[in-house]
Amino acid sequence: MTDRPDCEGVRPLLAEVATGAATGPERAAVLLHTATCDACRTELAGLAKAADELLLLAPAHEPPTGFESAVLNRLHEARPARRTPMSKRSWTRHLAVVCAVLVAAVLTGAVVWQATATDRRLAAEHRQTLSVAGGRYLKALPILSSTGVRTGTVFLYQGEPSWLLVSLAGAPTDGEYRMTVIDRDGVAHPSGACQVRHGDAVEGYPLYRAVTEIARIQLDGPGGVHLEAHTA
Amino acid sequence: MAVTDEGLVAGMAAGDSQAAAAFVRRYQARVFGLALTIVGVPATAEEVAQEAFLRAWRYAGGYDPRRGAVASWLLTITRNAAIDVVRVSHERPYEPDTLLGLLDPQAERPLEGWPDADRVRTALHGLPHEQAVAVVLATFYGLTAREIAEREDIPLGTAKTRIRLGLIRLRDQLEVTDD
Numbered sequence: 001m002t003d004r005p006d007c008e009g010v011r012p013l014l015a016e017v018a019t020g021a022a023t024g025p026e027r028a029a030v031l032l033h034t035a036t037c038d039a040c041r042t043e044l045a046g047l048a049k050a051a052d053e054l055l056l057l058a059p060a061h062e063p064p065t066g067f068e069s070a071v072l073n074r075l076h077e078a079r080p081a082r083r084t085p086m087s088k089r090s091w092t093r094h095l096a097v098v099c100a101v102l103v104a105a106v107l108t109g110a111v112v113w114q115a116t117a118t119d120r121r122l123a124a125e126h127r128q129t130l131s132v133a134g135g136r137y138l139k140a141l142p143i144l145s146s147t148g149v150r151t152g153t154v155f156l157y158q159g160e161p162s163w164l165l166v167s168l169a170g171a172p173t174d175g176e177y178r179m180t181v182i183d184r185d186g187v188a189h190p191s192g193a194c195q196v197r198h199g200d201a202v203e204g205y206p207l208y209r210a211v212t213e214i215a216r217i218q219l220d221g222p223g224g225v226h227l228e229a230h231t232a
Numbered sequence: 233m234a235v236t237d238e239g240l241v242a243g244m245a246a247g248d249s250q251a252a253a254a255f256v257r258r259y260q261a262r263v264f265g266l267a268l269t270i271v272g273v274p275a276t277a278e279e280v281a282q283e284a285f286l287r288a289w290r291y292a293g294g295y296d297p298r299r300g301a302v303a304s305w306l307l308t309i310t311r312n313a314a315i316d317v318v319r320v321s322h323e324r325p326y327e328p329d330t331l332l333g334l335l336d337p338q339a340e341r342p343l344e345g346w347p348d349a350d351r352v353r354t355a356l357h358g359l360p361h362e363q364a365v366a367v368v369l370a371t372f373y374g375l376t377a378r379e380i381a382e383r384e385d386i387p388l389g390t391a392k393t394r395i396r397l398g399l400i401r402l403r404d405q406l407e408v409t410d411d
């Protein structure tokens with residue numbers, strides 16, 4: 001994760017990313033590379049399409065009676081994700097692209113990021129990042145200590161599959177931090193752990209729910225250290 | 233004249249519940265069938281299938297026809313919802329042999345009226361058997377190379393190679409038959 005992966009390092013991983021079987025850090029490394037490499041991005045898109053088409057082979061099977069009305073009842077309770085107006089939409093996309101650059105910055109060790117004009121120009125060059133692996137958007141949330149001190153960033157990537165990347169810089173204590181994802185219904189989902197050394201950690205995880213369903217992420221470390229990142 | 237798949241998805245993105253109803257009717261057997269194939273338990277499969285349609289409804293606005301047909305988009309959503317359940321329960325209740333039976337050229341053709349599936353089946357049969365098995369386990373069940381290595385009792389590098397070569401070959405075969 002310290003070196004920026006090159007084509008040779010990424011190619012063997014593309015198939016596993018395409019089938020969804022790659023681990024979080026591998027996926028992050030691949031997406032980081034394909035953000036700037038047309039050849040590998042095209043290769044990944046082709047493999048992902050083939051993997052998706054394979055699912056057409058599953059035998060069809062009629063669901064139990066009442067299935068259709070049960071589904072429609074649930075749909076009526078949930079509104080579809082509205083298309084946002086154009087201006088908002090392009091702004092959102094721009095923000096997401098900036099976040100993609102943030103991931104790149106984190107993975108290459110440049111953890112501290114500031115919203116400078118240079119960064120925004122760099123971001124513009126990464127516009128295609130979101131189309132990688134069907135990604136819909138990438139969100140960056142500040143991780144705050146109980147006293148409101150910023151100690152890192154959580155990146156949430158909505159795609160097929162989705163993933164989450166925790167980057168800590170200057171965490172109060174070293175050791176294992178347990179991560180919990182809390183959804184909008186208030187349900188807590190234990191989601192693994194990361195090892196903090198010298199206050200730093202970068203760790204990727206698969207994300208098993210829609211980014212829009214997540215309310216906050218909490219990290220609990222040694223000595224009762226409690227860190228949180230909120231989505232809204 | 234029937235509304236196209238793309239038309240129904242566009243309708244759903246606009247919040248049209250009639251389009252959603254038609255969409256569910258058109259695809260429920262395939263969605264439930266895939267969910268059942270992966271989770272193996274009808275009650276769980278029904279829950280997964282409902283969740284898949286809910287996600288499709290929410291994300292209809294994000295469907296991109298350049299990435300693939302509506303069917304594979306929806307089935308990918310279904311697969312992910314099913315794997316979520318399988319992983320959270322920390323169980324592997326499925327019977328892989330049922331799915332691997334799909335690799336058998338003698339298997340009956342359960343998808344009459346879905347010519348796209350025939351095309352994929354032919355491409356899959358073009359792979360060496362062990363590559364086809366690795367690709368199917370990774371794609372349907374989200375098994376990692378390590379899990380496949382354990383299951384098949386082969387070295388990790390071999391499992392990775394099988395997934396990679398198998399998927400590349402599958403992609404090449406499908407591209408040849410693509411119009």
Ligand SMILES: [Zn+2]
Nearest residue numbers: 006007037040
């Ligand atoms: Zn490359």
